[in-house]
Amino acid sequence: MSLIAVDGRTVRRRLDDRAEVVVIGSGPAGATVAADLARAGVAVIVVEEGHHHPPTTFPASGVRAMAQLYRDMGTSLAFGNLSMPYLQGRAVGGTSVINGAICWRLPPEVLAAWATDDPALADALPPEVIAAHEARLEARLGVHPTPAELAGAKNLLLARGAAVTEVAHRAIRRNVDGCVGSGRCLQGCPHGAKLSMERTLLPDAVAAGARILAGLRAERIVVERGRAVGVRGTTAAGAPFAIEATVAVVLAASAIQTPCLLRQSGLGHGPVGDGLSAHPGVSVTGRFDEPVTSWRGATQGHEVTGYRELGIKLEALGMDLGLVASRVPGVGAGFARRLAELDRYAVWGAAIRAGARGRVRPGRRRPLVTYSLTPDDVRKARRGVRLLCEQLLAAGAREVYPGIAGYDPVVHDRAELPRLEREAPLTPSAYSMSMTHLFGTARMGSDPARSVVRPDFRHHATAGLYVADSSVFPSNTGVNPMIAIMALAARCAERVLAAR
Amino acid sequence: MPTARALRHASTRALRAAIVDGHPVDPAALEGWVYRGTSLGLPRLLERLSWKTFQKTFWRDPATGRLLGWNVRLEQDGVDAPSRPRTRRGRPVTEWHYEVIAPTGVPTPPGFDRGLIIDYGLGRVPDLRMQRIKDPLVALTPGSADELIGVSYLVVGGRCLETPTYFTLERERRITETPYDAPRVGPLALSATERAWAEALFAAILGTDGADGLPPFAAIDRATFWRSFDGAAAPLVRAGLRPMLHTLVFLPVVRGYLRPFFRLDPAEQAAFIAAAADDRRAFVRQAVTTLKTLACLAYFDDPTVRARYPGAGAP
Numbered sequence: 001m002s003l004i005a006v007d008g009r010t011v012r013r014r015l016d017d018r019a020e021v022v023v024i025g026s027g028p029a030g031a032t033v034a035a036d037l038a039r040a041g042v043a044v045i046v047v048e049e050g051h052h053h054p055p056t057t058f059p060a061s062g063v064r065a066m067a068q069l070y071r072d073m074g075t076s077l078a079f080g081n082l083s084m085p086y087l088q089g090r091a092v093g094g095t096s097v098i099n100g101a102i103c104w105r106l107p108p109e110v111l112a113a114w115a116t117d118d119p120a121l122a123d124a125l126p127p128e129v130i131a132a133h134e135a136r137l138e139a140r141l142g143v144h145p146t147p148a149e150l151a152g153a154k155n156l157l158l159a160r161g162a163a164v165t166e167v168a169h170r171a172i173r174r175n176v177d178g179c180v181g182s183g184r185c186l187q188g189c190p191h192g193a194k195l196s197m198e199r200t201l202l203p204d205a206v207a208a209g210a211r212i213l214a215g216l217r218a219e220r221i222v223v224e225r226g227r228a229v230g231v232r233g234t235t236a237a238g239a240p241f242a243i244e245a246t247v248a249v250v251l252a253a254s255a256i257q258t259p260c261l262l263r264q265s266g267l268g269h270g271p272v273g274d275g276l277s278a279h280p281g282v283s284v285t286g287r288f289d290e291p292v293t294s295w296r297g298a299t300q301g302h303e304v305t306g307y308r309e310l311g312i313k314l315e316a317l318g319m320d321l322g323l324v325a326s327r328v329p330g331v332g333a334g335f336a337r338r339l340a341e342l343d344r345y346a347v348w349g350a351a352i353r354a355g356a357r358g359r360v361r362p363g364r365r366r367p368l369v370t371y372s373l374t375p376d377d378v379r380k381a382r383r384g385v386r387l388l389c390e391q392l393l394a395a396g397a398r399e400v401y402p403g404i405a406g407y408d409p410v411v412h413d414r415a416e417l418p419r420l421e422r423e424a425p426l427t428p429s430a431y432s433m434s435m436t437h438l439f440g441t442a443r444m445g446s447d448p449a450r451s452v453v454r455p456d457f458r459h460h461a462t463a464g465l466y467v468a469d470s471s472v473f474p475s476n477t478g479v480n481p482m483i484a485i486m487a488l489a490a491r492c493a494e495r496v497l498a499a500r
Numbered sequence: 501m502p503t504a505r506a507l508r509h510a511s512t513r514a515l516r517a518a519i520v521d522g523h524p525v526d527p528a529a530l531e532g533w534v535y536r537g538t539s540l541g542l543p544r545l546l547e548r549l550s551w552k553t554f555q556k557t558f559w560r561d562p563a564t565g566r567l568l569g570w571n572v573r574l575e576q577d578g579v580d581a582p583s584r585p586r587t588r589r590g591r592p593v594t595e596w597h598y599e600v601i602a603p604t605g606v607p608t609p610p611g612f613d614r615g616l617i618i619d620y621g622l623g624r625v626p627d628l629r630m631q632r633i634k635d636p637l638v639a640l641t642p643g644s645a646d647e648l649i650g651v652s653y654l655v656v657g658g659r660c661l662e663t664p665t666y667f668t669l670e671r672e673r674r675i676t677e678t679p680y681d682a683p684r685v686g687p688l689a690l691s692a693t694e695r696a697w698a699e700a701l702f703a704a705i706l707g708t709d710g711a712d713g714l715p716p717f718a719a720i721d722r723a724t725f726w727r728s729f730d731g732a733a734a735p736l737v738r739a740g741l742r743p744m745l746h747t748l749v750f751l752p753v754v755r756g757y758l759r760p761f762f763r764l765d766p767a768e769q770a771a772f773i774a775a776a777a778d779d780r781r782a783f784v785r786q787a788v789t790t791l792k793t794l795a796c797l798a799y800f801d802d803p804t805v806r807a808r809y810p811g812a813g814a815p
Contacts (some may be wrong), residue, residue: 011607061815063797072734322800326793332707340712429782
């Protein structure tokens with residue numbers, strides 16, 4: 001059975017369709033909602049802007065993969081006191097096609113904080129229910145720790161560094177089956193070993209009767225007499241489409257696209273598009289005497305968890321040659337000499353649980369995202385750089401490159417690091433950062449003035465409209481959110497069923 | 501279902517049944533392939549006057565995402581002879597340009613809507629003589645696009661007129677060239693001159709000169725990179741590249757060189773780039789960082805460069 005019912009690239013004339021529930025977006029949230037509802041006998045249509053790409057079409061080259069699978073080739077920018085790219089997948093399966101396959105459950109302290117801030121969420125999101133969904137979804141996605149034999153040197157070196165510095169660390173739990181350590185998660189797994197949505201929950205949904213319409217860009221939620229009754233938009237070939245929803249429309253289009261779609265549809269109720277939170281990341285490159293070969297081994301197979309209380313999580317990064325090279329310092333002949341020994345360089349990253357809150361608005365051609373780091377966030381970033389340098393040096397790196405403008409370009413000794421944390425500038429523009437894991441732009445809550453959807457995922461002002469993606473998270477989580485997003489989406493599906 | 505070979509001598513009724521009973525075709529399975537076509541159902545005299553074998557291609561236009569195609573004329577060497585394109589000025593003769601679309605909203609004869617439609621009215625090279633002709637296309641085997649069958653029909657005044665021009669398609673080889681010029685990329689794209697400036701800066705940033713098996717930037721294939729960047733990068737980033745580029749090209753004029761970057765000799769270019777990378781102004785540093793990232797992405801997309809790094813894989 002074909003995964004895709006309609007390929008919008010071939011639809012040149014108006015397309016009309018109808019279902020009980022229309023889900024917008026086929027990433028982790030949309031796939032979970034679609035699968036759970038279809039299994040319950042609901043007629044579901046999933047509308048996805050991206051296209052379906054079989055694993056055999058995934059390129060090894062970073063630039064080709066980014067052009068094929070990433071929204072705007074990975075060059076979407078958030079503007080603020082430091083312009084940062086944010087990465088989103090644009091394909092059937094959403095960002096799960098190009099993420100590092102890192103799986104974390106929603107940390108209990110995060111859920112508890114949400115409940116403290118808004119007690120209605122304690123009833124809406126019972127920890128045991130969320131945990132049960134997480135366990136079920138982890139089983140479906142084959143989540144397990146990365147075995148050492150697949151990890152590759154970059155991950156094993158991080159384990160070595162963490163052991164030397166005596167900080168908590170662990171093999172990353174990933175949603176893979178049959179991984180051969182090709183290091184190509186971020187380009188789409190060519191072996192189909194990453195159990196992303198188009199290989200798991202979307203086929204489950206289709207087997208249960210759901211239909212996936214790919215290459216269709218949703219542009220407006222149709223609201224009649226205060227109720228969401230469908231979706232309109234344009235196919236990739238330029239034809240209009242209209243899909244009627246007799247029960248509900250579920251938005252699962254990401255924390256960037258969901259608020260834009262709400263606002264474009266005239267549903268600007270509450271703080272929609274405000275409160276964007278994220279995990280900005282810094283990376284540090286280290287030069288080893290031994291081969292590291294960053295582009296081989298599990299893309300992201302090891303993490304340091306011992307600094308989570310500081311709002312910092314360290315991870316080994318795997319990426320294609322061009323991206324590794326871009327993180328090696330220097331220009332000109334000296335840079336070329338380093339490129340010749342590119343296999344000696346490791347790039348590790350620190351994800352920051354930032355306090356900054358940004359804003360998303362629909363623009364003329366693309367969403368406008370603004371996000372400025374707070375002084376405390378910059379301090380965390382600087383500390384993240386220091387901790388990464390420390391781990392790299394402890395793991396045996398001969399030298400490390402902090403990459404902070406206005407500070408020493410090279411550090412050779414751990415003894416130099418306290419000075420880095422004292423003297424490296426705290427100007428945001430001195431850092432080179434990127435944003436992952438976006439949350440909170442249609443947040444959940446009981447107060448319509450402070451939230452966009454109710455604790456049961458229903459839009460405060462529009463009947464039959466639900467938001468299921470990370471837009472509803474009241475805050476960031478400090479960890480990789482795919483499993484948590486899916487667990488909350490499963491809870492959303494329960495609410496849609498209950499209201500049916 | 502019969503195979504394409506078995507259908508060569510089938511009756512018109514059997515060929516029509518193969519269309520009506522055929523199986524859906526996944527457009528992605530066609531993408532990038534040349535198919536060998538065999539005309540069926542026509543009287544032998546007509547076939548002799550026209551052609552018995554031909555090629556059809558299926559090519560995804562990177563600029564629009566549309567699945568396009570064209571016919572290739574073959575020398576009529578025999579049904580089982582290897583494909584030998586007829587050429588003109590050294591290039592294969594192409595004709596009958598089309599787009600492959602879903603049957604949604606397309607007038608079709610009853611039962612002709614099970615697969616895809618080849619629409620000759622939507623091709624990249626319009627041909628008024630062909631715009632009323634459409635071919636339904638179905639697979640002979642469920643879930644496989646290796647063997648297909650199609651037939652032409654005309655749409656006149658909203659009515660469909662069937663013809664006996666059936667054909668089978670058998671997957672032959674990957675597409676290696678298209679008859680189309682490079683896609684138009686819009687006002688944000690760099691001009692040829694600006695692109696040459698950017699490549700000069702890329703070369704100076706990378707510093708590769710052939711040593712250690714790393715070819716100079718000028719020696720690699722940059723076309724895929726530019727096609728990807730112009731076709732897929734965010735408009736703001738493409739728009740932002742131009743001021744960064746112009747800054748780095750003309751900054752040497754006021755930094756004592758009195759000439760733009762492209763007039764500097766290689767040693768001066770290297771010295772200027774090294775200084776710009778550590779410039780006290782964030783915008784200049786950011787320009788170097790951005791161009792360095794692009795240079796690395798372009799450089800490591802090249803197969804000869806990738807081959808230098810074990811395990812990196814072909815692009």
